[in-house]
Amino acid sequence: MRSYSEANSSSIGSVVPVSSVLQQVTRTPSREISLTEVSKSYPLKRGATLTALQDISLTIGNGEFLALLGPSGCGKSTILRIVAGLEQPSSGTVTVGDSTPQALSREHRLGVAFQEHSLLPWLTIRQNIALPYRVAGRSVDTAHVQELIDLVGLAGFEDARPKQLSGGMRQRASIARALVLDPEVLLLDEPFGALDAVTRRRMNRELGRIWSELRITTLLVTHDVDEAVLLADRVVVMTGRPGSIRHIEDVDLPLREHSELTRSPEFHDIVDRLTGLLDAPKDA
Amino acid sequence: MTSRLRPVLYGVSGVVVLLVLAELIGQLGLLGTTWPPLSTVVAFLLDPDNHTLLGNALAATVTEALIGGAIGIAAGVFFALLAVLVPVLAPGLDRFAAVIDAVPAVALAPFLILILGREGTPVLVVALSVTFIIYISMSSGLSVASHPYQDLFTVLGARRGTRLGLVDLPAALPKFFDGLALAAPAMILGATIGEWFGAKRGLGVLFISAMQNYRIDLLWAAAALSVICSLIIYGIAVAAQRAVARRFA
Numbered sequence: 001m002r003s004y005s006e007a008n009s010s011s012i013g014s015v016v017p018v019s020s021v022l023q024q025v026t027r028t029p030s031r032e033i034s035l036t037e038v039s040k041s042y043p044l045k046r047g048a049t050l051t052a053l054q055d056i057s058l059t060i061g062n063g064e065f066l067a068l069l070g071p072s073g074c075g076k077s078t079i080l081r082i083v084a085g086l087e088q089p090s091s092g093t094v095t096v097g098d099s100t101p102q103a104l105s106r107e108h109r110l111g112v113a114f115q116e117h118s119l120l121p122w123l124t125i126r127q128n129i130a131l132p133y134r135v136a137g138r139s140v141d142t143a144h145v146q147e148l149i150d151l152v153g154l155a156g157f158e159d160a161r162p163k164q165l166s167g168g169m170r171q172r173a174s175i176a177r178a179l180v181l182d183p184e185v186l187l188l189d190e191p192f193g194a195l196d197a198v199t200r201r202r203m204n205r206e207l208g209r210i211w212s213e214l215r216i217t218t219l220l221v222t223h224d225v226d227e228a229v230l231l232a233d234r235v236v237v238m239t240g241r242p243g244s245i246r247h248i249e250d251v252d253l254p255l256r257e258h259s260e261l262t263r264s265p266e267f268h269d270i271v272d273r274l275t276g277l278l279d280a281p282k283d284a
Numbered sequence: 285m286t287s288r289l290r291p292v293l294y295g296v297s298g299v300v301v302l303l304v305l306a307e308l309i310g311q312l313g314l315l316g317t318t319w320p321p322l323s324t325v326v327a328f329l330l331d332p333d334n335h336t337l338l339g340n341a342l343a344a345t346v347t348e349a350l351i352g353g354a355i356g357i358a359a360g361v362f363f364a365l366l367a368v369l370v371p372v373l374a375p376g377l378d379r380f381a382a383v384i385d386a387v388p389a390v391a392l393a394p395f396l397i398l399i400l401g402r403e404g405t406p407v408l409v410v411a412l413s414v415t416f417i418i419y420i421s422m423s424s425g426l427s428v429a430s431h432p433y434q435d436l437f438t439v440l441g442a443r444r445g446t447r448l449g450l451v452d453l454p455a456a457l458p459k460f461f462d463g464l465a466l467a468a469p470a471m472i473l474g475a476t477i478g479e480w481f482g483a484k485r486g487l488g489v490l491f492i493s494a495m496q497n498y499r500i501d502l503l504w505a506a507a508a509l510s511v512i513c514s515l516i517i518y519g520i521a522v523a524a525q526r527a528v529a530r531r532f533a
Binding site for chain 1: 432433435436437438439440441442446450451454531532
């Protein structure tokens, strides 16, 4: 834990003032995400059903960073996929602002980054980051693409192809791509799940820095307690089968701006408590 | 360096061994008079007196192979795209392609001659086999783009056509060129077989008349030419396939 903080100042090699990006983003209002009594079940053979989610009610405030924390298979990714409009809830409703996730994605107003970076291997990093413009049928705002490249610290690698970059750099590109259309909602599904621990913590701090500038309504799905506490305003701890909300933790520490606080006892208190909740049996 | 050269060395020495073996079998007459020494075949190929005969045949066969190949490639890509864009047609197209491919060209020949005449039949035989190969490779290529890409494009709000152009088609290119490398030998083979059903010119015609007139040297020369042609087209396809694989996979 200590080494992360010590590596902090040197690791962010190319921090760029993001005031210009900030201006771009503040033009578009962020949105509130609201899930009301959402359940999701999948039919199995012989009439049985698997309940993946049960009665999830959750509101992610305008400009809030919320982390969904849980063991694998607890349905946290399913929540993200429902909010992304990739799946429909079996019952309950999901609204983003005053519209549905599907409507929002049709209007190209969702930003998403998955664990698999899903950069197109035949495009350069710059072309990959500009991809959402082409999908939306808009002309590419090259200046804005460059700002995001600088923001995520990929300056100098614009013309490289994804396989020439490290896993961490690919995830930076993936996050820049998620941000390029100034989305109203940012969805992050284990974006650093495939990275080693040191790179992961470094990317956490960089995401924290970027996010503090943009303050978009954000839903992060992770099984990493430190990552959740480090980045989120609120951490929702889930338990599995069927997935339900066990605990909601407000994180009041200004960790995104002051990552040296990861050495503080308050940080460790929260992490220890949430880790305990993940570990303990459901009705304990 | 040695690790890169070794497979080339093995490949070259394998070919040399085969050629020497063919020459020895011919020289010693181990397999009778129908297996001439390789040097006799090469001498026949190099003899200027034979160049008009061989050249005309070769030109006819290659032309048929290329025209049929182009038709086959276009049809294969068209049907693969059709199966993707109108999914309800996909199972039917799969089965139809398999049935067409399962019927031997020899069995189809009378029918093909009725439709296209003796001259058009080689082109159609080539087109049929190439269509099948390209259809199969293109269909599997179009489903290569994995779920993360599909999810990404759905969330980005991409229409089906947009996703096809930006992801599915580029991702399918390596498989398409795999198919092309497979189709290359089938093109010359298809043209040659097609010519057996009464074409006026071509390597297939040479095969038939050489066999009927017991011209062993001509028969082997025609065979060697068709092999060399197949290898050249195959080589071009493989080179293109490697270039594309580096870029798109």
